[in-house]
Amino acid sequence: MNFKRTLITSALPYANGPLHIGHLAGAYLPSDLYTRFLRLRGEDVLHICGSDEHGVPITLAAEKEGVSPQVIVDRYHELNKNTFEDYGIEFDYYGRTSSATHHKTAQEFFLTLDQKGIFKKKSEQQLFDESANMFLPDRYVKGTCPHCSFDQAYGDQCESCGTSLSPSELIHPISAITGTTPILKETEHWFLPLGEFEPFLTSWMDTHKDWKAHVQGQIQSWITQGLGDRAVTRDLTWGVPVPLENADGKVLYVWFDAPIGYISATMEWAELQGDPSKWKTYWQDKQTRLVHFIGKDNIVFHCIIFPSMLHAHGEYVLADQVPANEFLNLEGRKLSTSKGWAIWLHELKNEIDIDLIRYYIACTLPENKDSDFSWSDFQTRVNNDLADVLGNFAFRTLSFIHRFENGVIPTPQNLSEEDIKTLKSITTQKEAVEQAMEGFRFKEAAGAAMELARIGNRYFSDSEPWKTRKSDPQLCANTLYVSAQVCAALTWLLAPFMPTKMSQLATQCNLGSSEHLSSDLLWTDCTEEIIKPGHELGEGAVLFPKIEDEWIQFQREKLQNSPSE
Numbered sequence: 001m002n003f004k005r006t007l008i009t010s011a012l013p014y015a016n017g018p019l020h021i022g023h024l025a026g027a028y029l030p031s032d033l034y035t036r037f038l039r040l041r042g043e044d045v046l047h048i049c050g051s052d053e054h055g056v057p058i059t060l061a062a063e064k065e066g067v068s069p070q071v072i073v074d075r076y077h078e079l080n081k082n083t084f085e086d087y088g089i090e091f092d093y094y095g096r097t098s099s100a101t102h103h104k105t106a107q108e109f110f111l112t113l114d115q116k117g118i119f120k121k122k123s124e125q126q127l128f129d130e131s132a133n134m135f136l137p138d139r140y141v142k143g144t145c146p147h148c149s150f151d152q153a154y155g156d157q158c159e160s161c162g163t164s165l166s167p168s169e170l171i172h173p174i175s176a177i178t179g180t181t182p183i184l185k186e187t188e189h190w191f192l193p194l195g196e197f198e199p200f201l202t203s204w205m206d207t208h209k210d211w212k213a214h215v216q217g218q219i220q221s222w223i224t225q226g227l228g229d230r231a232v233t234r235d236l237t238w239g240v241p242v243p244l245e246n247a248d249g250k251v252l253y254v255w256f257d258a259p260i261g262y263i264s265a266t267m268e269w270a271e272l273q274g275d276p277s278k279w280k281t282y283w284q285d286k287q288t289r290l291v292h293f294i295g296k297d298n299i300v301f302h303c304i305i306f307p308s309m310l311h312a313h314g315e316y317v318l319a320d321q322v323p324a325n326e327f328l329n330l331e332g333r334k335l336s337t338s339k340g341w342a343i344w345l346h347e348l349k350n351e352i353d354i355d356l357i358r359y360y361i362a363c364t365l366p367e368n369k370d371s372d373f374s375w376s377d378f379q380t381r382v383n384n385d386l387a388d389v390l391g392n393f394a395f396r397t398l399s400f401i402h403r404f405e406n407g408v409i410p411t412p413q414n415l416s417e418e419d420i421k422t423l424k425s426i427t428t429q430k431e432a433v434e435q436a437m438e439g440f441r442f443k444e445a446a447g448a449a450m451e452l453a454r455i456g457n458r459y460f461s462d463s464e465p466w467k468t469r470k471s472d473p474q475l476c477a478n479t480l481y482v483s484a485q486v487c488a489a490l491t492w493l494l495a496p497f498m499p500t501k502m503s504q505l506a507t508q509c510n511l512g513s514s515e516h517l518s519s520d521l522l523w524t525d526c527t528e529e530i531i532k533p534g535h536e537l538g539e540g541a542v543l544f545p546k547i548e549d550e551w552i553q554f555q556r557e558k559l560q561n562s563p564s565e
């Protein structure tokens with residue numbers, strides 16, 4: 001299949017709290033790396049995200065603070081949108097599911113499926129809190145997981161074993177509002193009969209054998225367990241109202257409306273472009289490649305429920321890839337916001353250059369298994385890879401040329417085998433980065449890019465230009481010419497990972513405008529001769545100061561002392 005364009009979606013974060021490093025590692029850094037890489041290649045790519053402003057976690061947070069849900073979502077929509085910008089996560093559009101466009105789009109989607117006779121409507125016994133006089137969907141109820149016996153499982157999902165649940169499955173259910181034991185009471189809801197989509201899902205999965213093993217495995221285990229009827233409505237007041245008569249007090253289930261948020265956000269983006277129907281190109285043209293970036297807790301929604309909805313609707317493209325990540329742990333422990341075991345992005349940004357965080361997390365991504373963020377490992381990565389190798393190489397090369405060549409790239413003559421081999425490594429590493437990026441192996445891509453810096457740094461040391469400068473000036477000139485090419489090439493290879501730092505390095509190399517990596521120069525411009533002889537360099541400066549032990553110690557103590565809820 002030849003695709004003309006790529007639509008990238010990043011999981012919509014709940015607007016009920018700030019973002020932490022786990023969010024960055026799960027979906028948003030990978031999606032940003034991929035988007036930046038495709039843009040460097042000059043491809044047509046659209047990156048969509050937004051706030052998920054419905055669902056029980058939001059109403060629960062509102063009740064806890066004694067404010068309306070709108071106050072909560074306004075606060076965290078703004079904070080999270082700004083945090084993404086601070087971390088260089090570039091979305092073409094960041095929407096929110098409380099918008100009028102979204103409500104209308106979700107309701108129309110529901111009505112289309114209703115009119116097609118897709119839903120089953122049935123009455124069910126559901127948990128009801130008599131003292132609060134309300135039904136207890138999803139996270140309004142806690143209890144013991146029937147699969148792993150974790151005693152803090154929510155009514156919609158067990159966060160210990162990841163199993164998706166319905167509230168009535170919980171052993172010893174307790175109301176999250178009053179702490180009382182709920183009773184069962186009859187209520188009527190609309191259900192998506194997922195079992196009927198099994199043949200579709202199976203044959204669709206057969207065409208995606210290239211997906212990550214853990215993603216395929218989770219989907220397969222869902223299908224093997226048996227796909228039941230899934231309620232797509234809830235007895236709640238906060239959410240998208242069910243657009244039918246006799247549905248008072250009912251809203252769409254948040255996991256029915258949230259993924260439609262990708263579509264409505266694209267509509268709002270198209271509106272801003274002055275071409276309101278342009279969203280259709282990205283959602284309904286078969287030559288669009290749809291890629292969902294998510295964490296593993298969202299696999300069932302993006303690989304079972306949403307595709308079934310899209311298939312039932314009939315007018316939409318389906319995901320071509322869902323490169324879901326596993327979880328990032330913190331200092332050997334599971335991240336937990338309620339236990340205060342997390343690093344909050346909006347706080348961290350004031351304490352460190354965010355490109356360092358981007359690089360370290362890229363090297364630590366939980367791509368195929370859970371991984372660990374540790375401050376000592378962060379310090380090692382920054383000090384070794386960035387300061388000692390990349391920064392040292394760039395600074396040595398550029399300052400040497402400034403000092404002894406007046407900042408002008410010398411003309412090479414009779415290049416040695418080693419010179420030619422080093423220049424060729426630009427192509428080799430560029431291809432390695434490319435292949436890893438295409439395969440959603442971002443950790444490998446970061447490694448391949450950094451390998452070029454290692455090659456350059458070793459080459460510079462082994463060539464000893466400080467000696468050849470006197471003994472054989474042409475040999476020295478050749479070394480400086482080759483090193484400058486490697487240095488310039490690094491700005492391309494590492495640009496997706498460290499956009500700001502590589503922009504600075506590009507300025508030091510005097511490569512067009514400082515924003516060249518997103519605009520006028522492309523991936524194909526990264527060759528074995530980027531800088532011609534006679535080219536004048538810009539000002540050089542140290543790019544990566546080392547991280548001191550005291551700073552790491554401060555971060556560790558801060559984490560140990562962070563309050564739990």
Ligand SMILES: [Zn+2]
Pocket residue numbers: 145146147148149150153158159160161162163
């Ligand atoms: Zn469990």
